[in-house]
Structure formats: structure tokens, C-alpha cells
Amino acid sequence: MIPATHRRIVLVRRPPAEPAESDFRIEEVAVPEPGPREVLVRVVYLSLDPYQRGRMRDTASYAAPVALGEVMTGGTVGEVVKSNHPGFAAGDIVEDRLGWQEYAIGRGPSLRKVDPKMAPLSTANGVLGMPGMTAYFGLLDVGHPRPGETVVVSAASGAVGQSVGQIAKIMGCRSVGIAGGPAKCAFVKDTLGFDDCIDYKAGTDLDAGLRAACPNGVDVYFDNVGGVVSDAVLRNLNFFARVALCGSISQYNATAPELGPRLTGSFVGKRVSMRGFIVSDFAERFGPARRQMAEWIAAGRLKYREDIVGGIEKAPRAFIGLLRGENFGKLLVKLGPEPNA
């Protein structure tokens, strides 16, 4: 039964610093009708990810900003409830970027059928979705880890970081995480199997912690955070180290460009290479990568943790918490029940 109305969250103000709940508005609107070659999707999981902070800014980037009054952008997994598209039928599980709303029109080409037997639905937004692909390609294709090398990843218990460190282990590397607080660090070491994890909130000397955790230095740094945490890692890079720049969450709420130590001088003699990347650059290779990740999950070699919040009305507060590092694992909002649940 398709309801007449559904709820969605629109952006009403561009936050100059940390977003507030009042920057968003929840609306109840009519459920739309799919046109030719379109489907109507009931969203089950909405993915909250740090990149969405960038879409709230009115500045040129690799993707257009969300317009004021427009639905917030976000990855989704849901159920097709009505289809005018020959490639999809009611009951299909699909992944797409349909935004912060309970029902939405999908029309491709980003609409992708998900095999619900492969793994739980929620993983299509997580370890087998955008964050998992980010970890896979950022580590392997940008970081180029070699067996025996040391890989450091920041935000290690987060959606991307948890996979980065485990894939590094699978590749034969020493895997060191950086996370905030003892619970996250214990999870990273004990459950995910990283060799070590440094608690950046412990108030101890990060450089000393890195030297202890990385006795042979740092060969690959997968950076999700930027700022002072990254400063410390970048001071401990080895000759010919690679830095995969995935994100800079510590800077996303900054009101002005922050100052930090100049890096480029030390990169010359050490022949450091640093490269920014966006997961969609690797889109044509997602299929085999996703199958590989699913195999590792099935074999017990790749674990994941999700932090699931219930109800679309919770999305703004959860997103604000994500930027503060309050989530523990991949942050999802469950908008409705799973099919047949």
C-alpha cells in the first residue's frame, strides 16, 4: 500500500559553520507518480556521509550544491513499489542516490539492482556501497600498499576506515588505525583485527603514539580527517610514502581556511606522493570490487559495524553528530521496515 504522502528533508539555510537542525526542514508532501521508464522507490536506508556537508556549501566543487528548498542529497537503498521501467519490477531492491526522503523517483543510470541474498540490505549503503568502494579503490589504486608495509588510516572505525584497515591486513600490511576514544579503538583492534589503534582524543602525544605503533614508519596514509591528526601522520611518513586523500572531516565546518604546518618541503626529499580521489572515478570497476568485498565478508575476513538511527526526522541531528565523530560505525537512517520483515 503506497501512502498518499511521505516525508522529506530539505535544506533551508547554508550553515556558515557547524550545521544546526534549523538549517533543515522536514516536509510532508505527496508521494510522486513515476513517469515512463521511471520507478517509485520506498527508501529503507538513507546513508549519511561526510561529503554531504560539502553539498550544503554554495561553492564550486566536483558536484553541484543542494539548492535551498531542495531535498538533501544522500545514498539510499530501498524497494521498488511501482515500476514503469522494463529493467525493474515491484519488489526489486535498489540502490541509488535518492536523497533524504521516504519515497522517491528512480530513473537511472545510477539506479542499481541489489541482490538481497548477497548480504544484508544495509550493506548496499556501506561496506558493499559507496564507502566500501571508497576504501577499496582509495587504498589499492591510490595508496598502492605492498606486503610488509605499514598503512595508517584515520577515522578508522568509520564507514570507510574500517574497510581500509582490514583490506590492508588482507594485502599483508601492518594496519594501524586512528580513532576517537577507547571504545572505538578497542573495536578497531579486537573486532576488526588492526595491528594497533591510536586514540587521538586521549590527550597523549600523537607523534609518539605513531612512532610506537609504526616502528618502521608509515608507508601509506589513508586520510579521512585532515587537520592536526594528519599533521602528525605526515611527519612520520617514510621515503616514497603514498597519501590517499579521501576527506578532511576536521575542516568541513571551518568558517575560514585553517592554517597548518607547511608540508611540501618535507615531501621533496622523501619523494612523498599525495593524491586526492573521488570514488566515482572508479565507477566502471565497482562490480568486480563489490564481488571481492562480498567474498571477504563471507569468508569472515572483512567485518563491518553499522550505526543505525530510526526515523527520517532523526537525520539532521545524526548528521550533525557524524561531523562531530559521535557515530560508531557506518551511519544509516532507517526510514522504514525491510521488505518481508
Next chain:
Amino acid sequence: MIPATHRRIVLVRRPPAEPAESDFRIEEVAVPEPGPREVLVRVVYLSLDPYQRGRMRDTASYAAPVALGEVMTGGTVGEVVKSNHPGFAAGDIVEDRLGWQEYAIGRGPSLRKVDPKMAPLSTANGVLGMPGMTAYFGLLDVGHPRPGETVVVSAASGAVGQSVGQIAKIMGCRSVGIAGGPAKCAFVKDTLGFDDCIDYKAGTDLDAGLRAACPNGVDVYFDNVGGVVSDAVLRNLNFFARVALCGSISQYNATAPELGPRLTGSFVGKRVSMRGFIVSDFAERFGPARRQMAEWIAAGRLKYREDIVGGIEKAPRAFIGLLRGENFGKLLVKLGPEPNA
């Protein structure tokens, strides 16, 4: 006639900031006697290069520091005056890194015979030597310029920069230099043929200057200077831009790590790649590169300017000036007459 004594310059103090002449000492010592498989070289040209500032520091780097009391390191071109090496004869012109001294023992493997018919002797320390190879490999192998792209190089009238911009032109790129003062900028544009040159000492807005000189943005930045000049270039990079990190001369006399705007956040969405390099990493390919550069010189496509100071006693002051940007072209010290001159 080989004299009994010669002069050399040793390091006597590690300068905490800008070097002073008193950090060096000139000594008169006996001319050494070559042993088996060694040659005695009379140095004609001594090369002064910014990297030598790094060797004055007692910190780990890609090369060992100069010890206190030891001869300063430096590239040299000179004449073999006595040989116990089967591969070299008296009268041969050789290039090597024999340091700041009038006579020195050469023993390989860095000892290299120079063909004096290929180009003037001085070029073996310049456009056909280490700085020229730095420009060639840094631009082509690290910067990967494509026809139609815009290449920006800092210290554009310097030993490395002048070749970078001209090779960029040969590759079909728009070539924009950054140099200090109207005379250097006029030389870069009018004599070397860069498309434009920005005077960073003019006190005008560097960002605006870059936008005007690079209407299609910056695709490749060859960085010799670091600091505020590079900040401006890095703000104007295009998507998928490459940054070849060759040096950071603006930072070499710094007493503490300088702060600058954080870069990594903007590198993600733009997929910027940045890589530090050292010319010796490409040593096995110097032969063909040098022949290519010599062909371009012969064809009038690659010009060079040298700034030649006379007398070894002038080396410390000239080196201090190099770090201030006072030289105009490749800085050399002429220690004695050219053979048959």
C-alpha cells in the same frame, strides 16, 4: 703546472636561519695526490644550488649532511690534470660532485666525461647538468603535461625554472612563470618565450595575476619555492592537476616550521596529485635526456642564462644571495680559466 696548494671552503657552523659568511671558512691546503684508479681534477666551475642549504643541517634527509670542518658539497666541472684511472686522461673535461674546492680527487662512479664540443663547459653544471635534468624529469615524468594544458613554474628565471617553462612550450603547453622583479620577468617572456610571467615582488594580488595569466586554470605546477607564492598557485589548480615538488627555497632558512593554509581538503574533490622528487631517481635516463636537451639548444628552442661569479672566495656570499633570489640565471662560481682559454 699543478700548484702545491689550493683553496677550499669548509662548513664551520650550522646556520640556524640565514647562513652568514662566518659559517664558512676558506682554507689553503696541499693539492692531493690521486691514488690508484683516481684522477686529480682542476675545478673550473662550481655549481651553487639551493639543495646545498639542506646539507648544512644536521637532520636526516635523502643525503648525509656536510660535517663541520668538511668541504661544502657541490657539483663541479673541471679538467683532469693527472690520471691513474684507465678511463680518463689528462685534459679530459669531467663533471662530478667534488665540492667547493679548486682541486679535488675524482674516483667515480659519479665522475662523468663531458664532451666539450656539445656545448660550453659551464652547461655541464646547468642546462645539461643536474638542474637541466631536474627540469626535464620533473616536468615530464612527474608533471605529465599534455598539449594545450597550462604549466606554471616558480623561480622561473632560475637554473631549473628556465628549462621547465621552455620544455613546456616544446610540449605544446601554455607556459607561465613566476619570478621576482621586472628584469627577470621580461627575460622569461621575451628571451625564453614563456607565454606570461608574474612578478611576485610587484606587490599586486598573486591570485588575480594567476587568473589573468592562466585563463584556463593551472594543470601542472612545478614548484621550486613553496610558501605564499605556491599557496596562490595551489588555489588555482584545475581538476586532475599535477604538482611536481622540486624544492621549497622560501622555507630553507626558516627557524621553525612555517604555517600555511591547509591544502589537503581542496585536493580531494579536485583529484590533485602532488609528488616530491629528486633528480637522482632518474639517473639511469640522464644520457638520452641530455642528448635531447642538447638538440633543443642547437635548434635554438632551449635557451639558458648563467650568472657567473669569479673566485672561490666569492662562493659563500653568492650562496647567501642565491637563497635571497639575488642571482639571475644559473649561479656558478668560476674557480679558474677554461682549458685552452
